[in-house]
Amino acid sequence: xxxxxxxxxxxxxxxxxxxxxxxxxxxxxxxxxxxxxxxxxxxxxxxxxxxxxxxxxxxxxxxxxxxxxxxxxxxxxxxxxxxxxxxxxxxxxxxxxxxxxxxxxxxxxxxxxxxxxxxxxxxxxxxxxxxxxxxxxxxxxxxxxxxxxxxxxxxxxxxxxxxxxxxxxxxxxxxxxxxxxxxxxxxxxxxxxxxxxxxxxxxxxxxxxxxxxxxxxxxxxxxxxxxxxxxxxxxxxxxxxxxxxxxxxxxxxxxxxxxxxxxxxxxxxxxxxxxxxxxxxxxxxxxxxxxxxxxxxxxxxxxxxxxxxxxxxxxxxxxxxxxxxxxxxxxxxxxxxxxxxxxxxxxxxxxxxxxxxxxxxxxxxxxxxxxxxxxxxxxxxxxxxxxxxxxxxxxxxxxxxxxxxxxxxxxxxxxxxxxxxxxxxxxxxxxxxxxxxxxxxxxxxxxxx
Numbered sequence: 275x276x277x278x279x280x281x282x283x284x285x286x287x288x289x290x291x292x293x294x295x296x297x298x299x300x301x302x303x304x305x306x307x308x309x310x311x312x313x314x315x316x317x318x319x320x321x322x323x324x325x326x327x328x329x330x331x332x333x334x335x336x337x338x339x340x341x342x343x344x345x346x347x348x349x350x351x352x353x354x355x356x357x358x359x360x361x362x363x364x365x366x367x368x369x370x371x372x373x374x375x376x377x378x379x380x381x382x383x384x385x386x387x388x389x390x391x392x393x394x395x396x397x398x399x400x401x402x403x404x405x406x407x408x409x410x411x412x413x414x415x416x417x418x419x420x421x422x423x424x425x426x427x428x429x430x431x432x433x434x435x436x437x438x439x440x441x442x443x444x445x446x447x448x449x450x451x452x453x454x455x456x457x458x459x460x461x462x463x464x465x466x467x468x469x470x471x472x473x474x475x476x477x478x479x480x481x482x483x484x485x486x487x488x489x490x491x492x493x494x495x496x497x498x499x500x501x502x503x504x505x506x507x508x509x510x511x512x513x514x515x516x517x518x519x520x521x522x523x524x525x526x527x528x529x530x531x532x533x534x535x536x537x538x539x540x541x542x543x544x545x546x547x548x549x550x551x552x553x554x555x556x557x558x559x560x561x562x563x564x565x566x567x568x569x570x571x572x573x574x575x576x577x578x579x580x581x582x583x584x585x586x587x588x589x590x591x592x593x594x595x596x597x598x599x600x601x602x603x604x605x606x607x608x609x610x611x612x613x614x615x616x617x618x619x620x621x622x623x624x625x626x627x628x629x630x631x632x633x634x635x636x637x638x639x640x641x642x643x644x645x646x647x648x649x650x651x652x653x654x655x656x657x658x659x660x661x662x663x664x665x666x667x668x669x670x671x672x673x674x675x676x677x678x679x680x681x682x683x684x685x686x687x688x689x690x691x692x693x694x695x696x697x698x699x700x701x702x703x704x705x706x707x708x709x710x711x712x713x714x715x716x717x718x719x720x721x722x723x
Contacts, residue, residue, distance in 0.1 A: 294488055297422045301352050302361065304345030307368045307375075311342050315372055318342075319379040322442045323449065327387055335437055343372055343441045347471050348417065351478025357491040359505060369471070373445065380449020407521050410470045413439045414477025415485075422486050439470050469520065527556040534561050537585045541578050544570040547596075560591040569596040647686070647712065654711075659704065661694045686712060691722040 307315065318340040325333030346369040353362030417435040444467035451460025482488040534554040538561075542549060546568030553562045570578075579592055647667040655662050666689045688708055696704065705719045 291486065292422055292424050294422075294486075297486075298352065298356070298488070300421060301345075301348055304342065305349035305361070305365045305368055307342075307346065307372045311345075312372075312375060314340060315342055316375060316379050318442065319376045319446060319449075320383060323380050323383040323387075323446045326443060326446050326450070327384075334443055338437050338440060338442050341436065341442050343376070344417065344436055344439075344474070346372060347441075347474050348414075348421070348478050351414070351418070351475035352482055352488075354475070355479045355482035355490075356488050373467075376442070376445040377448050377452070380446040381452045382449075383446075384450045384453035406466060406469055407473055407524065410439050410473035411477050414474035415481050417474070418478045418481035419485065422481070439474060441467065441470055444470070465520075530554065530556045530559075533585045533587055534590075537561070537582065537587060538563060541581045541585075542594075544568060544574060558591075559589050560593065561587070562593045562595065564595040570594060647688075651688070651708070651711070655690070655704070658707075659692070659696065659700070661692045661696070662690060663693055664691045665689070685716040685718040687718050687720060688712075689720045689722055695721075 318337045321340065322334055322337035325331070325337055346365040349365030350362055350369065353359070353365055413435040420435075444463040447463035448460045448467065451457060451463060531554050534552070538549060538552050542563055542565075544565060544567070547565045547570065548567060549563055550566045551564045555561070575592075575594055578594070582588065582590060582592060648665050651667065652662070652665040655665060668687055669685075690704070701721060708719060709717050
């Protein structure tokens with residue numbers, strides 16, 4: 275019981291919780307879309323469309339940080355959570371305005387841009403998964419808790435939520451689909467946008483009712499209060515029910531794809547062949563695997579089909595594509611892409627080896643050059659100072675202490691031996707001459723007795 279109490283205290287917002295009225299006012303102020311905020315939204319949509327068009331992740335992230343789209347979505351969740359029907363209607367109206375302006379702006383951009391091919395960043399916004407639902411839920415909860423917290427309100431939580439939930443890229447992809455008459459892209463992206471909207475609002479509702487426990491709005495007219503509550507509850511249920519079915523469908527599809535992947539990894543094994551591509555069709559319960567190399571015989575394929583029941587794929591059709599005569603264009607493309615990736619990886623490895631060899635060669639040249647210095651320096655020094663017997667040179671690590679910090683440096687070490695110890699003034703002249711003579715090198719001079 276003590277552990278539970280301590281955990282409850284740790285999870286409580288406590289003194290960090292902002293005043294309820296202050297938090298509500300902050301959220302309400304971000305609901306309306308007009309003037310500067312609408313201009314910023316339009317420009318942010320242009321920036322995001324440019325990022326999607328050029329496949330630039332950094333530009334897309336920047337656009338998401340600029341966009342003020344989160345305001346009405348959080349406002350809808352708050353309106354449901356505190357029984358504020360007027361706030362809900364106001365937030366929903368502004369949400370529709372923001373959505374229409376965003377789609378119109380993106381459509382206009384993709385109508386006039388000369389680059390209208392679908393890049394990977396665009397394609398990623400047309401196929402929502404269960405992870406998008408979880409991201410929207412967790413991000414929405416983090417956002418509403420940050421807005422109700424004194425210490426986190428001005429931090430980087432809200433911008434982080436805007437990036438993680440990615441509301442703008444799907445809207446831009448809707449515009450791309452409309453501009454290019456690719457209705458599947460437009461519907462898929464709109465589907466992702468609605469999922470993010472619904473679950474951010476649901477997360478806000480959960481945050482204000484269960485975590486921060488905001489006071490609900492009271493009406494003097496109790497009958498009207500009941501009607502408003504029924505209306506809000508009805509809207510909430512209508513909003514949540516489709517998303518529940520969507521989520522269940524995505525979970526089933528994700529589980530199907532996972533079972534197919536495990537089946538391909540563990541069962542589809544042919545000696546002398548490897549898988550170059552595989553596609554799974556949840557709707558038609560089919561799996562297509564392309565093999566390159568030795569062909570599997572009918573017995574091996576029958577064995578694979580028998581093993582499908584072990585992975586919950588009893589009603590799934592397995593199609594094995596072998597050789598190149600019946601290989602589709604996308605499969606050949608997959609093979610070429612695989613070989614291209616392998617070649618690129620090998621080229622990168624060779625470049626790293628060449629870089630290492632150049633560095634080692636430079637170090638060897640430096641050491642070889644250091645050894646040759648002695649043969650040149652000794653005659654020159656003996657001309658000036660006949661008492662000098664020998665000079666030795668070499669590369670080495672010199673350690674020294676400066677400001678109580680131990681440091682080291684690679685240097686050319688010159689050791690000088692003389693029959694008669696030179697006066698300090700003469701040694702200084704020799705050292706100055708050597709540093710001038712060996713310019714460009716870090717020289718350390720050692721006098722031997």
